[in-house]
Every structure is written in structure tokens, then in C-alpha cells.
Amino acid sequence: MTTITSHDVARLAGVSQPTVSRALRDDPRVSPATKEKVRKAARALNYVPSEVGRSLSTRSTRRIGVIVTDLTNPFYPHVVAPLHDELESLGYRMMLLTERSDEAVAEENLLDQSLDGVVLATATTDSRLPAQLDRRDIPYVFLNRDTGRAGDYASVVDNEGGGRLVAREIAALGHRRVAGVFGAANTTTGRERELGFRLALADEGIGLPEDGVVRGPFEYDTGYRALPRLLDAAQRPTAVFCGNDVVAVGVLNAARAAGLRVPEDLTVVGFDDLPMASWEVLRLTTVRHDLPELARQAARLLVRRITGDADSAGERLVLPTEFVPRGTHGRPSA
Amino acid sequence: MTTITSHDVARLAGVSQPTVSRALRDDPRVSPATKEKVRKAARALNYVPSEVGRSLSTRSTRRIGVIVTDLTNPFYPHVVAPLHDELESLGYRMMLLTERSDEAVAEENLLDQSLDGVVLATATTDSRLPAQLDRRDIPYVFLNRDTGRAGDYASVVDNEGGGRLVAREIAALGHRRVAGVFGAANTTTGRERELGFRLALADEGIGLPEDGVVRGPFEYDTGYRALPRLLDAAQRPTAVFCGNDVVAVGVLNAARAAGLRVPEDLTVVGFDDLPMASWEVLRLTTVRHDLPELARQAARLLVRRITGDADSAGERLVLPTEFVPRGTHGRPSA
């Protein structure tokens, strides 16, 4: 069974190929009678317009690339899913790409004109991808992380504010020896959350000792392996602020493995409020922001940029944060 | 900045466009000297071949569609991630599509010749998608679930065997009043796991009462809401087999909320052995299979089918299962 084209439909309907194209796109210049004839022929042949042919002709693929590091990190699905849905409702489709890809492969994938735009959910401050995309005039937006430079198009969270919230709550409970497990230093999320936390702690006269800070990828293992080190610090902490929920879950599990009671022996606070944070077995105290909205906002911003409706100087959309008390924080017992 | 095409490269290199195409694809009929000239020109212009032009000409997009229900269900990322990587190493890219999409949209996406193949990770036994794909001669494979009919191309798990394993372990521990939370009845995964469980229980003289069975989507909520109902059964169960780990986590959390101790008051067993099953806060006893391999196998099978190297009568690749004892099973105390 060979592919059915608009020419086949044209032949059956007794019109020309361009008329088929126009009729199916509901062009007002085609008479209702002809439209009906064409639609009938198209449906009789089970015709579906070729996306490739259309893309070549219109120079637009209505396809968006989304770059993530690792989908098995529970954070990403919660951003990719709403992103997918929002893009779909805007008439775009989603290509999933990962950062770990071989660099040459990745670049070719991005620069071969097969994407109308790109969502970068993994940007590190030293990534060279944005420059490549700029060079090709491929619209892109940052999601969650950005480069921190002016001119970015980004949908992000008030990370610094969120870090401050946690510091104040922890201080108010009476904690004085605190620790932190943050994201890698080349991510704005990691840096800003740490900064807000430090600044607000300083306001309360509390310092963050050198051996009370661990930085690493926003992964379960980072948290799991960080806790033993933090417990070995000169000043054993009574509270740990984690750069995100995934890391916090790692810390919670390490605490359980170490026989520590939470929150009696240790206060643990996360960031993101992933659905699992409210599981009974975790009851993780955390910082909430509207993750689905973060994704939807990125999708809409990207589409605005594609259609030329975005501010040419860049746009940074910042979502607010909120402290969510659950079961993993309390007064220090020591 | 206008798009750079092979014609531009040709002009700069002083050759024809076809020669550029051949040179860059390393065609042996092009002389080394010309190749060098072309490569130099291409790199000077930062040329990347247009994927769209190539697709139109070759009638192949090297793009694979992957259909999932809901990415926020922790199961899917663990199959999508290895699938993505395997496809990439085979030279294909991944389009992510969801089942919930508006049906018309979804069909158009699948049938517009923009995909070389499709992975169905969501098949229900009554899905009409396979017939549509057959009709268009679009190669596809089932992943994890299939229709159960002969002629399928599928990468699946020995679900019935896995269900049997659990029944035997539970029976051996002395449980006599057991319950089950299975997947929807129109999924082979749900049906086969239930079947194996029932058959092996019957071998031990144990029945599964009507009010000891709940069926629903393989989601957290299904498990969470199922437990209260099961506890209200005429014969309160001492053990619950869950259709997959995600459901089991729902049950575990419901048990915690109900003040039940696991495994003292209730034995809970899952299926899949997702990474989170080994978290200290869960320590879920479950049935393991090689999930990444399940995905990789599906990718390779699909590519074989695309290239015409697969058995024309269909192929069903079945992965074995293994019982993984952790902390959520034990002898009944009652």
C-alpha cells in the first residue's frame, strides 16, 4: 500500500492539488461545494497530509525539543508532563532529548532545522548550547534553571525567596547548627537557594560552616551520601535544608538507615513539593511552587517567542514560593 | 540570517549540490580531494543538512513515537529513559506522545508519515490504535503490555510467572486470607499477574474472594483507595499482592495512614522493582524484572521490524521474573 498524497485526492475529487490543500485548510477562497467534494475524497482515501511535505513548504515543523538530564529523576516527569500537554494544546509536538547525549549527535539534532523551538530544562551557567541556538536563530527558553544573564527568556522560581523562607522557619524553631545539601554550583537553582538560605540565616546570626555544606547533582544519591558526611561535621547539625525534594528523600532515607528519628533527631526540609512529598511514609516539609504552571508558562513563553510576540529584550517569569510544613521539621532536641 | 543549504556549500566549494550531498555522506564515488574541499566549505558555513529535506527525499524520518499514559506515574520514566537512550544509539530520535491526547490529534500525529515507527507502552486489549497503524503500514511494537493476540511484536514480562512466585511465597509464610489490587481488566499486565497469582494460590488451596480484589489504573491512588475497602472485606486479609510497585506504594501509605504496621499487621508485595522500592522508608518486597532491558529490547525489535529484519509472523520477547524479599512481607500474626 503506497502512500496517499494530495495528488491522489485531487484526482479523485476532479480538482487540482493546490485546491485540495486549500480546501482542507479551510481557505475561504474555495467554494463550499468544492470543499465538500474534496473532503469526501480525502476521507474516502483515508488521506492524512504529510507532515514532512508541509514542513518543507512552510519551513516550520511545529515541533519543540525538550532537553532534560535524566528522566528517572522524579523531578523531570513533573515538568515534562505538563509541558507536553501545554505544547499540544498550543499545536506543537514534543521531541525529548537528553543532555547526556553524545555532543555531536545532540548538536545536529538541534541545528538541523527540525525544531521550531527548544526548552532547556538543564541549563548550567557554563552551557554553550544557548550560543549555538542563538547562532541558528532557534528560539529557546530556560525552564527552572537559567544562565542568570540579562536577555534570557526563562520561566523560573523565586529560589532565593524560597531559601529565605526555610532559613526563617528553621531559625524560629530554635535551630542554631544547620547544614545544607545544594545543587551543583553551576546551576542557578542551586546557587540561588543556597544564597537565600545563607542570607536569611545571617540575619539571625547563624552561620553555615564549611563542613556543613555539600553540593552535587540534584539526585537521590547526592542526599543519601551527603548525610553521613554532614553528621561527621565538627558541629553536628540539627537541621538540614536540601536543594530539592529528591535530594531530601535521599537524606531522609539515609537518616532512617542511620537510625535517626525525624524530626526528633534531625529536621529535614526540601524544595519543590513533588507529589511524593505528601506520602505518608515521607511527610516531607518543603517549599512549594507551582511546578505544572512553571512548565506551562515556559511553553507559552516559547510559543510567544516563536511567533514573535515576546519582548525582544528577554523575559523572565518568576513564580512565588510558599513554605509547606509537614512532618520532617521540629524543634531541636539537643 | 538565512538558512544555509547544500547549494550554498556547493557554490563555495565550486561543485554541484549533489556532490555536496555525496561528499558529506562519504560516498566512495567522490574523490578524496573533492570531499576535502566540500567538508571545508561545509564547516566554514556551519552547514547542517536539513532533516526535513532529507526526510522528504528518503521517505524516512528516523523518528520514533513513544506513547505513554502519564509520565508522572513513576513507572514510565524508568521505561522511557532507557528507551530514549537505546533509540538514540540506534540512530533514531524520540517523539513523546500521550494517550490522553485528543483522539483526532493523536491519530493525525501518528499517521502523517512523520514517524518511522511507534512504541506502544499503554496498549489496552481493546485499543484500536494497532489496527490504524497496520493500515498505514507503520511498524510498531508493544512495550510491557500487548494485546495478547498472535502476530504481535512485543517486549513483555513473564507476568503470570511473577504472579505465581508471589502466591507461593505468601502461601509458604502461612497466609490464608489474601487480597489483590490489580491493573485494569483490559491490560494484559493486570490480567496475567492476577491469573498467575490465582492459579498458584489455588494450587495451595487458597481462594481469592470477590471482595478481596480491586482493579484499577496502575496508579498510586488506586492502591491508596483500595486498602480501606479491602480491610472492610468479610475476611480481612493478612497479605495484599499489588499489580505493580506504584500501586503497592499507595497501599503502603494507606496502611501507614490507617495505623497498620507492615509487615506485622499486613504483608504487601509489589511488582516491577522500581528503584524506589529499595528506599529505606519503603523497603518494598516485590517482583523484579529487568525494566531497562525491557525497553532496550523493544527498541531493538522495533528497529528490526523497520529494517525488515524481524520475523514476519510477529515476535514476543519475554523477560523472566524474580522474587525480591525486602521488608514488607512476613508471617501473619493473627
Next chain:
DNA sequence: ACGGGGCGTGAATACGTATGTACGACCATG
């Protein structure tokens, strides 16, 4: 010296759709 056989390259074309332009028919108006 002439003819034949590679070898390397260019010209022509195909892929499927969208769109600018031209053209024919019909109607209304003077």
C-alpha cells in the same frame, strides 16, 4: 591512433505540500 572502459561529476528529477500568480467565467453596472 583509435576505441573502450572506468571514474568522477553535473544535470535532471523526485519527494509532498503550500502559495503567488494567472486565467477563465460569471455577474453587475453603465
Next chain:
DNA sequence: CATGGTCGTACATACGTATTCACGCCCCGT
């Protein structure tokens, strides 16, 4: 009745790459 306008459709072409075919050249053999 002629002319101008409008409406609907066809013709031609563009998009970027891959491929088939034809052709010219050089080298070798006789």
C-alpha cells in the same frame, strides 16, 4: 452590450536533499 470586478480554480514554482542517469575525461590496450 461592453466592460470592470469578483470569485474560484489551475498552473507554476518553491522548499532542501538524495538519487538516477548521462556525460566527459583520462588511461590503457590493441
